[in-house]
Amino acid sequence: xxxxxxxxxxxxxxxxxxxxxxxxxxxxxxxxxxxxxxxxxxxxxxxxxxxxxxxxxxxxxxxxxxxxxxxxxxxxxxxxxxxxxxxxxxxxxxxxxxxxxxxxxxxxxxxxxxxxxxxxxxxxxxxxxxxxxxxxxxxxxxxxxxxxxxxxxxxxxxxxxxxxxxxxxxxxxxxxxxxxxxxxx
Amino acid sequence: xxxxxxxxxxxxxxxxxxxxxxxxxxxxxxxxxxxxxxxxxxxxxxxxxxxxxxxxxxxxxxxxxxxxxxxxxxxxxxxxxxxxxxxxxxxxxxxxxxxxxxxxxxxxxxxxxxxxxxxxxxxxxxxxxxxxxxxxxxxxxxxxxxxxxxxxxxxxxxxxxxxxxxxxxxxxxxxxxxxxxxxxxxxxxxxxxxxxxxxxxxxxxxxxxxxxxxxxxxxxxxxxxxxxxxxxxxxxxxxxxxxxxxxxxxxxxxxxxxxxxxxxxxxxxxxxxxxxxxxxxxxxxxxx
Numbered sequence: 388x389x390x391x392x393x394x395x396x397x398x399x400x401x402x403x404x405x406x407x408x409x410x411x412x413x414x415x416x417x418x419x420x421x422x423x424x425x426x427x428x429x430x431x432x433x434x435x436x437x438x439x440x441x442x443x444x445x446x447x448x449x450x451x452x453x454x455x456x457x458x459x460x461x462x463x464x465x466x467x468x469x470x471x472x473x474x475x476x477x478x479x480x481x482x483x484x485x486x487x488x489x490x491x492x493x494x495x496x497x498x499x500x501x502x503x504x505x506x507x508x509x510x511x512x513x514x515x516x517x518x519x520x521x522x523x524x525x526x527x528x529x530x531x532x533x534x535x536x537x538x539x540x541x542x543x544x545x546x547x548x549x550x551x552x553x554x555x556x557x558x559x560x561x562x563x564x565x566x567x568x569x570x571x572x
Numbered sequence: 573x574x575x576x577x578x579x580x581x582x583x584x585x586x587x588x589x590x591x592x593x594x595x596x597x598x599x600x601x602x603x604x605x606x607x608x609x610x611x612x613x614x615x616x617x618x619x620x621x622x623x624x625x626x627x628x629x630x631x632x633x634x635x636x637x638x639x640x641x642x643x644x645x646x647x648x649x650x651x652x653x654x655x656x657x658x659x660x661x662x663x664x665x666x667x668x669x670x671x672x673x674x675x676x677x678x679x680x681x682x683x684x685x686x687x688x689x690x691x692x693x694x695x696x697x698x699x700x701x702x703x704x705x706x707x708x709x710x711x712x713x714x715x716x717x718x719x720x721x722x723x724x725x726x727x728x729x730x731x732x733x734x735x736x737x738x739x740x741x742x743x744x745x746x747x748x749x750x751x752x753x754x755x756x757x758x759x760x761x762x763x764x765x766x767x768x769x770x771x772x773x774x775x776x777x778x779x780x781x782x783x784x785x786x787x788x789x790x791x792x793x794x795x796x797x798x799x800x801x802x803x804x805x806x807x808x809x810x811x812x813x814x815x816x817x818x819x820x821x822x823x824x825x826x827x828x829x830x831x832x833x834x835x836x837x838x839x840x841x842x843x844x845x846x847x848x849x850x851x852x853x854x855x856x857x858x859x860x
Contacts, residue, residue: 414594437599439594439597440594441593441594443592446592448592448593450593450594452594452596453599454597454598454599454600456598456599456600456603457599457600461858462856462858463624463625463626463627463858464624464627464856467606467607468607468813468815470603470606471606471607471741472607472784472785472813475741477693477741480596480598481596483596485593546784547815554815554816555815
């Protein structure tokens with residue numbers, strides 16, 4: 388009897404578990420994001436594997452955020468400066484993007500597809516409307532998103548050292564890569 | 573069976589709880605307060621600012637002659653500098669070891685810093701506390717004395733325990749109880765009282781950031797040891813952080829640059845212009 392119950396349970400789980408081809412909503416909490424700074428004398432990047440994201444194809448909603456306290460540049464003192472002096476993560480812990488797909492996405496097409504989104508990008512408490520281009524690909528494990536865009540620190544009122552050393556570029560290249568798993572509607 | 577039903581219900585219900593937009597949740601929740609001070613020292617006093625594992629901190633510190641020397645002596649610069657250079661390496665995020673060398677009395681010091689407590693953002697820990705023991709070895713030649721210094725005579729020991737709080741992004745304050753013991757004292761050393769071996773102090777230091785990377789700094793070390801010629805140490809300065817270096821420029825009443833001489837050394841009268849110019853340059857390297 389116990390075996391039967393177990394079988395019933397697993398069949399139910401398998402039956403109702405969302406899969407990539409039928410799901411409309413995809414989520415992940417361990418996406419990759421990097422902020423690349425290319426200053427004349429120094430190039431470095433801050434990276435995090437804590438990008439959290441949601442794509443809801445039904446609602447045409449794209450929503451991403453990362454806790455900026457998880458960004459690491461490889462030099463801890465620089466990380467502390469970044470958190471405390473530039474990004475002020477105590478007050479503004481997140482970088483976030485909320486927007487919509489401007490181009491359609493064909494779920495029947497297994498190829499990587501170019502997509503365009505528009506939405507509000509917020510960092511340091513300052514919101515800006517941006518357009519982001521990237522690729523979406525429906526895979527067995529979910530929806531793979533790669534995207535890249537640039538952010539000007541000045542646009543978000545982020546001060547940077549420029550008196551003596553140009554060690555931080557105003558233009559930050561943001562690259563994201565995330566595999567979003569299907570979730571039930 | 574109840575458990576199975578609960579699991580199945582949960583499997584169905586959890587996705588339904590999702591809001592249209594994701595709820596923002598911090599990944600890092602217990603991050604300690606950082607950059608209470610810009611460098612391991614605030615003017616001369618040790619701070620609670622720890623090194624991280626694998627970080628090497630190099631500093632070079634100077635104090636010149638008293639500004640009362642006037643323009644002819646470039647307000648003390650011509651009178652020569654007491655110079656201390658030091659290296660400190662972080663063996664862990666809360667433990668570092670270093671050494672330094674000061675030209676006044678040719679002192680080599682070997683020191684450690686242990687970050688005992690770290691102030692927390694959520695208020696569960698209101699202060700950061702460090703412990704900083706050090707041993708100094710005076711290497712001046714004392715051949716002119718009737719009884720020369722033995723190795724043991726040349727040693728001094730210091731224990732400082734900075735306790736600091738970052739009140740806001742801009743304002744930090746610390747008190748630094750310190751005890752210093754010289755194995756042997758005498759008029760040949762640059763200390764306040766040639767008859768007192770052990771000195772106690774409770775110094776106060778602080779900084780106020782008036783721009784993103786620039787702060788006003790101060791230190792005050794009242795004379796609490798019963799010793800002759802011991803006066804208050806007063807220092808005021810400015811810290812400039814340049815994205816790589818921290819420059820600290822200050823006026824202080826003492827030539828001393830290490831803990832033992834800072835606490836036991838002589839001080840001028842700040843309000844009688846008996847102060848001197850000094851500066852520290854701090855640079856941090858990553859070794860790993």
